[in-house]
Amino acid sequence: MTRLRFLLGCLLLVAAATASEAAARSAQARIARVSTAVATLDGVRVRLDWPAQAREGVLSLQAARVEAPELGYRFHDLQWRCPLRRDGARWRCEGDVRAGRGRPLRLAIELDDARTAARLHDRRSAIRLRRDAATPELTRIELARVPLAWAQALLAQAWAAPRLSAGSVDGRLDVIAPSGADLRVEGPLRIDGAALDTPDGRVAAEGVGAAVELRARFGERATRVGVAGAVRGGELLFGNAYLALQRRRVAFALEAERDGEGPWRLPRLHWDDPGVLRVDGRAVLGADAGLRALDVGAAMPDLRALRDGYLSGFLGVAGLADLRLAGAAAARLRYDAGALHEFDLRLDGVAVDDPQGRFRVADLAGDVRFSSAESLRSELRWQGGELHGLDFGAARLPLLGERGELRLADEVAVPLLGGRARLAHMRLRPPADGRGLELNFGLDLERLDIARLAAALQWPPFAGELTGHIPQARYADDRLEFEGGLAVHLFGGAVQVSSLAMERPFGVAPTLSADIAFDDIDLQSLTGVLGFGSITGKLDGEVAGLRLVDWTPVAFDARLRTDRAAARRAGVRQRISQRAVQDLSSVSDASFMGSLQARLIGLFDDFGYARLGIGCRLAEQVCEMDGLGSAGPGFIIVAGAGLPRLSVIGFNRRVDWPTLLERLAAAGSGDVKPVFE
Numbered sequence: 001m002t003r004l005r006f007l008l009g010c011l012l013l014v015a016a017a018t019a020s021e022a023a024a025r026s027a028q029a030r031i032a033r034v035s036t037a038v039a040t041l042d043g044v045r046v047r048l049d050w051p052a053q054a055r056e057g058v059l060s061l062q063a064a065r066v067e068a069p070e071l072g073y074r075f076h077d078l079q080w081r082c083p084l085r086r087d088g089a090r091w092r093c094e095g096d097v098r099a100g101r102g103r104p105l106r107l108a109i110e111l112d113d114a115r116t117a118a119r120l121h122d123r124r125s126a127i128r129l130r131r132d133a134a135t136p137e138l139t140r141i142e143l144a145r146v147p148l149a150w151a152q153a154l155l156a157q158a159w160a161a162p163r164l165s166a167g168s169v170d171g172r173l174d175v176i177a178p179s180g181a182d183l184r185v186e187g188p189l190r191i192d193g194a195a196l197d198t199p200d201g202r203v204a205a206e207g208v209g210a211a212v213e214l215r216a217r218f219g220e221r222a223t224r225v226g227v228a229g230a231v232r233g234g235e236l237l238f239g240n241a242y243l244a245l246q247r248r249r250v251a252f253a254l255e256a257e258r259d260g261e262g263p264w265r266l267p268r269l270h271w272d273d274p275g276v277l278r279v280d281g282r283a284v285l286g287a288d289a290g291l292r293a294l295d296v297g298a299a300m301p302d303l304r305a306l307r308d309g310y311l312s313g314f315l316g317v318a319g320l321a322d323l324r325l326a327g328a329a330a331a332r333l334r335y336d337a338g339a340l341h342e343f344d345l346r347l348d349g350v351a352v353d354d355p356q357g358r359f360r361v362a363d364l365a366g367d368v369r370f371s372s373a374e375s376l377r378s379e380l381r382w383q384g385g386e387l388h389g390l391d392f393g394a395a396r397l398p399l400l401g402e403r404g405e406l407r408l409a410d411e412v413a414v415p416l417l418g419g420r421a422r423l424a425h426m427r428l429r430p431p432a433d434g435r436g437l438e439l440n441f442g443l444d445l446e447r448l449d450i451a452r453l454a455a456a457l458q459w460p461p462f463a464g465e466l467t468g469h470i471p472q473a474r475y476a477d478d479r480l481e482f483e484g485g486l487a488v489h490l491f492g493g494a495v496q497v498s499s500l501a502m503e504r505p506f507g508v509a510p511t512l513s514a515d516i517a518f519d520d521i522d523l524q525s526l527t528g529v530l531g532f533g534s535i536t537g538k539l540d541g542e543v544a545g546l547r548l549v550d551w552t553p554v555a556f557d558a559r560l561r562t563d564r565a566a567a568r569r570a571g572v573r574q575r576i577s578q579r580a581v582q583d584l585s586s587v588s589d590a591s592f593m594g595s596l597q598a599r600l601i602g603l604f605d606d607f608g609y610a611r612l613g614i615g616c617r618l619a620e621q622v623c624e625m626d627g628l629g630s631a632g633p634g635f636i637i638v639a640g641a642g643l644p645r646l647s648v649i650g651f652n653r654r655v656d657w658p659t660l661l662e663r664l665a666a667a668g669s670g671d672v673k674p675v676f677e
Helices: 008-019 148-158 303-317 450-456 523-530 564-569 578-587 595-600 657-669
Strands: 026-035 040-049 056-068 073-087 090-099 105-111 115-121 126-132 138-147 163-176 183-197 203-218 222-238 241-259 264-273 277-285 291-300 324-336 339-353 359-371 376-382 384-387 390-392 395-402 405-408 412-416 419-429 438-449 465-476 479-483 486-490 493-503 511-522 538-549 552-562 575-577 590-592 606-619 622-626 634-640 648-650 654-656
Touching: 073 105, 138 148, 148 163, 148 183, 163 203, 241 303, 277 303, 303 324, 359 395, 390 412, 390 450, 395 412, 419 465, 438 450, 450 465, 511 523, 523 538, 538 564, 575 578, 578 606, 578 634, 578 648, 622 657, 654 657
Parallel strands: none
Antiparallel strands: 026 040, 040 056, 056 073, 073 090, 090 105, 105 115, 115 126, 126 138, 138 163, 163 183, 183 203, 203 222, 222 241, 241 264, 264 277, 277 291, 291 324, 324 339, 339 359, 359 376, 359 384, 376 395, 384 390, 395 405, 405 419, 412 419, 419 438, 438 465, 465 479, 465 486, 479 493, 486 493, 493 511, 511 538, 538 552, 552 606, 575 606, 590 648, 606 622, 606 634, 622 654, 634 648
């Protein structure tokens, strides 16, 4: 069916050339080439058999090769056979026609001095053609339920990749082929149930309907195509952009032009989905249909509807498939040669809410303006929000766009957890020259309420204030790295976080990695917060190679130990309470050094100790336990001092990580049982 629809004009010329021989019993001709404005036939053989006194003859036509290069059609071994009749000055011939091994269609031709008419059809679809002698350059084609697959070769002239897999078209096309001028194709079309896809799966459509007006010009030097009308429903995919039009009617217009084999220029792009999205602009495409340049403006009066109709594909790739949006926005963008040259985003009453609790912003408004050629000031503001469970307050973000980047115009302080997060500097560089988006910033944390932080992160109920300094942070390639680390003053000591990085911070299964060092942490304050029995002293240690996936620890090597020198400098005695001994023994699956210790623990409130240390190397959900050193088959956790002397020894070096977490939770709640041997 696909291979015959543009050949009718060529066949008619051959039939007319042989019709004058109808009085003879038989006639045949071999023609090296037949050329028309639409196509060229090579290796043509025509035979007419007309028995004497018969009212009709049999016309047979064969062509070794048929080419319509402007329309992209090439056929081999074309055959048509039909009974030829004459009614006055009019000739009629109808029969099966096929090319190669293709399925035959029915071809009927009528011609006289005034006009030529033809009909190519099967049981469901039909193409009717008419040409009048008064206007020989015009061929009118009428389409009725014609499969879109018949237009595959014509589409390939503009874009070779898509495969038309479903849909039908009705309408009228005027094919205008003036002598020595470009071929033109014009007319209204109605498309139903269109479906297409590309081999790489990046472009696809399903169930699309449209009513359009086509204007196309095909020439040796240039091709011009214009389409305007309305799309009715369906689904479309362009890379990560997924459009769900449902039953909405969307007005659109597209103009495309190409000189020779050069790039496609799209001088007009128009898309109007009322109340959801209006886009106007222009673009340039490369030979692979990739975007080379884009200048476009968009109005988005309802972000909720925009999210459902246009953004779900992008959000799904970013791990934000359930993101909720509200408010309105408008944007303008100019992109060329792999770089962003101009960007202007305006927001009005925007609300962003991630149901998974990763972030939330309320009443986001203002604008973001960027230009590679001039300096532009803008400002964003919001009333509040939340980041991974951490509430933050209202703030204004003054911005300056210049020299190819967007910078923070002044320091910004954001209320956070009863304190402030101060954004000291920020620099955002848009994608350019094959390099992705890059963000750099510095952040100070001032007197954050640790109790509120702990509650948000579901930690034990810590108390106190957190102050930290991040001199430099960098986000690129979906990875956030903190250069210089994070210094936190906590429990009278210091916590130094280094090698801190996050992958997919706002995507699926965010991953955090870091090294943490503890110095002179006051044990009495720490154990009080953890709900353990009291331990006095100073704690040092480190957690190396910490790795969290979706905020759950999957690997680390932790070593914690007391610092006797620091305790002496601070005048702190090293004592451990009876409750703390019980908690340690329960958590570490430990026991006491002998039956005397088991009896003594019930007689004293606390004990002196010389050293305390414990380690855990987590891998594959198993914690390899360690302590201060070996004690026979076990390892020392608490080395006693003074009288009564009490030491705690651990014997199980491999502990299931979930079990260890349960023990820690039980120890914090006071629901523990000491182990005696």
